[in-house]
Amino acid sequence: MQRFGLTADVKVSPLVAMLAGAVVAAALGGLSLLRADDIVTGWRNAANVTARTAVPVFLAAYCASSLVRVFGGRLPRALLVNRRSLGLAVAAIMTVHVGAILGHGAVSRDPHAVHVIDSGGLTYVFIYLMALTSNQASRRVLGRWWGVLHGVGAQVILLKFFSLVVLRSWPHLGVFSTVMGAAIVAAVALRIVAFFAARRADGARPA
Numbered sequence: 016m017q018r019f020g021l022t023a024d025v026k027v028s029p030l031v032a033m034l035a036g037a038v039v040a041a042a043l044g045g046l047s048l049l050r051a052d053d054i055v056t057g058w059r060n061a062a063n064v065t066a067r068t069a070v071p072v073f074l075a076a077y078c079a080s081s082l083v084r085v086f087g088g089r090l091p092r093a094l095l096v097n098r099r100s101l102g103l104a105v106a107a108i109m110t111v112h113v114g115a116i117l118g119h120g121a122v123s124r125d126p127h128a129v130h131v132i133d134s135g136g137l138t139y140v141f142i143y144l145m146a147l148t149s150n151q152a153s154r155r156v157l158g159r160w161w162g163v164l165h166g167v168g169a170q171v172i173l174l175k176f177f178s179l180v181v182l183r184s185w186p187h188l189g190v191f192s193t194v195m196g197a198a199i200v201a202a203v204a205l206r207i208v209a210f211f212a213a214r215r216a217d218g219a220r221p222a
């Protein structure tokens with residue numbers, strides 16, 4: 016199996032993916048801190064940029080199997096082969112987001128900061144449960160509940176990203192919110208198309 020290079024069977028190890036995600040998010044967060052005029056804004060920008068980093072990575076994992084089913088091709092297959100690593104990278108990036116949240120909480124007296132994200136804790140429960148169970152052993156132990164956990168968790172995380180990236184700033188969306196908002200809507204549409212394509216394929220199969 017080839018380890019690097021853009022082919023379908025390129026496999027990035029989960030550890031490398033997690034480290035890369037955490038390092039990129041921490042670097043972007045650190046830059047936000049350095050560039051801000053004051054420390055409160057700096058931590059707030061760091062919270063924003065770390066979470067924003069996770070959005071495209073999450074969408075790549077969220078869409079991987081649907082892209083393969085609907086379009087096929089090398090890049091979708093490479094995403095699918097690396098779906099677990101992508102998911103774990105999201106968990107690592109969102110852990111850096113926790114660091115930025117704590118930094119912001121330590122310097123800010125603004126209670127609004129936490130109110131904005133009041134259901135975020137539940138989403139974190141899904142993020143970490145999914146990360147901890149993203150292996151074959153957990154899959155065997157949990158049986159059909161594994162699919163329920165990962166299916167529901169993916170939708171909860173997607174909704175959280177949509178509400179924070181799009182709904183919170185609606186209708187004054189910047190470039191990132193517009194592009195990622197459109198990507199999130201497209202991802203949901205793609206999953207629906209893939210779902211019906213799978214059902215049609217199952218129906219056409221001889222009994």
Ligand code: HEM
Nearest residue numbers: 059062063066067116128132135136138139175176179180
């Ligand atoms: C206890 C949980 C959480 C807290 C306290 C928290 C806190 C924060 C804070 C303070 C900001 C900056 C907000 C601002 O600029 O006003 C932020 C931004 C953000 N957070 Fe979190 N967060 C939490 C959980 C989550 C979760 C679970 C997700 C997604 C799965 C998430 C995604 C985001 C996103 C996408 C942004 C950027 C929003 C934008 O682009 O404007 N957060 N968070």
